Amino acid sequence: NAGVMQNPRHLVRRRGQEARLRCSPMKGHSHVYWYRQLPEEGLKFMVYLQKENIIDESGMPKERFSAEFPKEGPSILRIQQVVRGDSAAYFCASSGTGDQPQHFGDGTRLSIL
Amino acid sequence: GQQLNQSPQSMFIQEGEDVSMNCTSSSIFNTWLWYKQDPGEGPVLLIALYKAGELTSNGRLTAQFGITRKDSFLNISASIPSDVGIYFCAGQSTNFGNEKLTFGTGTRLTIIP
Numbered sequence: 448n449a450g451v452m453q454n455p456r457h458l459v460r461r462r463g464q465e466a467r468l469r470c471s472p473m474k475g476h477s478h479v480y481w482y483r484q485l486p487e488e489g490l491k492f493m494v495y496l497q498k499e500n501i502i503d504e505s506g507m508p509k510e511r512f513s514a515e516f517p518k519e520g521p522s523i524l525r526i527q528q529v530v531r532g533d534s535a536a537y538f539c540a541s542s543g544t545g546d547q548p549q550h551f552g553d554g555t556r557l558s559i560l
Numbered sequence: 561g562q563q564l565n566q567s568p569q570s571m572f573i574q575e576g577e578d579v580s581m582n583c584t585s586s587s588i589f590n591t592w593l594w595y596k597q598d599p600g601e602g603p604v605l606l607i608a609l610y611k612a613g614e615l616t617s618n619g620r621l622t623a624q625f626g627i628t629r630k631d632s633f634l635n636i637s638a639s640i641p642s643d644v645g646i647y648f649c650a651g652q653s654t655n656f657g658n659e660k661l662t663f664g665t666g667t668r669l670t671i672i673p
Binding site: 480 | 593595600601602603604605608610650655659660661662665666
């Protein structure tokens with residue numbers, strides 16, 4: 448799906464465990480965005496990162512959620528001590544510079560038992 | 561916060577029919593985007609609009625950026641089975657790609673045999 452790679456595609460965790468979601472942007476893109484989608488709803492913005500910097504985290508829950516985009520390697524969305532309400536599809540998008548639009552990966556579907 | 565309302569929520573049409581859907585906002589956006597999402601996949605970019613009044617086509621798809629900058633429209637001509645899916649509008653406050661997207665609530669398109 449436009450070259451943005453997310454893994455795993457499906458992730459099952461028990462309440463209280465940690466979930467790590469990975470995203471590799473399209474080649475040449477240095478801007479990464481994370482969105483969450485609940486069933487039958489639109490995508491909701493969580494966080495926007497550039498290499499080693501968080502640019503906008505206005506959509507990120509204040510507790511248990513964190514994101515990083517290190518100098519080397521994929522961007523990681525980390526959810527600590529997961530609860531049932533964290534069950535959702537998490538999508539990553541990337542963009543280049545200027546007016547290039549965002550392209551999305553196929554998402555990680557997180558299920559909490 | 562900003563909200564995007566899409567209508568209709570769902571459409572049931574016959575193959576070959578034309579389709580129209582729209583998206584309205586409570587505030588101004590300077591970029592409008594239309595995405596299509598198939599089950600189990602991420603949103604795929606269909607059309608990007610950067611200028612008020614702009615009319616842009618992509619094959620059988622045509623989208624318009626409303627003059628007020630608070631709405632956008634998507635038309636699909638001569639629908640085919642692969643048009644089935646959920647269509648999302650998304651807005652950005654700037655003309656640059658490097659900013660969060662605000663998504664609409666989606667229009668689900670179903671083709672009746």
